[in-house]
């Protein structure tokens with residue numbers, strides 16, 4: 001195992017928070033705090049905030065991401081946004097298959113896969129979310145489920161394309177609840193995802209894939225989580241809405 005083969009990525013997922021003017025203000029507050037980070041720093045923002053975010057982040061080390069992408073290139077899909085549109089708007093990353101989309105908006109493993117392929121083909125980097133519910137964990141299905149979701153999401157993704165893919169292990173029971181997985185639980189979940197990749201692409205390839213942990217990661221627990229062998233950064237919800245807290249997490253991943 002060699003963690004140095006992988007790039008740590010700290011990505012904020014703002015979810016449905018911040019207007020364009022609030023976006024500009026928050027990124028301007030973050031920029032000096034995040035300068036000099038020794039990891040990839042990404043802010044995934046609502047579609048309507050992308051233009052403001054790209055403008056505010058200009059000349060800084062902050063990359064901008066979206067929170068979803070449609071899987072078709074264009075057409076009669078009212079209300080949807082294509083990968084090409086995101087790319088032209090200056091987006092580099094996109095969250096795919098977040099549990100809130102799986103839970104509330106009918107996202108399936110198949111559509112997660114199609115969205116991931118659309119993103120990759122347009123030159124975007126998908127941050128693909130996988131994670132078990134509390135019920136699935138208590139029934140003992142965590143490993144099976146994480147491996148299944150990971151393999152399904154990566155169907156038809158080539159080994160070469162994996163360099164542009166980030167996996168985020170987000171146990172559903174830890175999202176927005178204040179209940180964080182222990183560092184060992186996070187490491188184990190991430191290891192299952194890595195093993196799934198190894199089963200399909202081989203161990204050497206799996207060693208190079210960035211796998212984040214997400215779920216109530218904050219300024220207090222980030223150090224311990226990102227120090228784990230299989231944890232290559234984090235996908236941060238609530239704490240990415242506060243410049244100071246987010247910068248502490250970025251510093252933890254920069255050590």
Ligand code: 13P
Pocket residue numbers: 013098170174175176177178214215216217235236237238239
């Ligand atoms: P919280 O950090 O608010 O628990 O959210 C995690 C998450 O869902 C990031 O995508």
